Amino acid sequence: MKTLKPLSDFFKAIEKDHRISITHIGIYAALLQFRTEKGFVNPIEVYRNEIMKLAKITGPVTYHKCMRELNEYGYISYLPKRNRNQRSTIYFNS
Numbered sequence: 565m566k567t568l569k570p571l572s573d574f575f576k577a578i579e580k581d582h583r584i585s586i587t588h589i590g591i592y593a594a595l596l597q598f599r600t601e602k603g604f605v606n607p608i609e610v611y612r613n614e615i616m617k618l619a620k621i622t623g624p625v626t627y628h629k630c631m632r633e634l635n636e637y638g639y640i641s642y643l644p645k646r647n648r649n650q651r652s653t654i655y656f657n658s
Contacts, residue, residue: 591630594618609651
């Protein structure tokens with residue numbers, strides 16, 4: 565059950581945050597799943613398509629918008645790479 569704590573903490577944090585949509589939740593859950601698969605490392609390094617596939621998101625514009633907003637709202641620290649051949653770095657703030 566320890567693996568559910570980050571997701572539970574996220575839901576508590578967003579309970580009164582009207583800015584968070586189902587898409588943000590899907591991306592955050594996908595990031596946590598990716599992190600779990602990598603042995604709970606912090607930060608994780610990901611390609612956009614890896615997270616989009618897990619979150620069932622098809623639009624890169626939507627992905628980047630939500631990632632930027634999760635970063636701005638303080639849920640993650642997102643360091644995108646402009647080069648498609650490099651992984652972006654994502655830190656979990658909690």
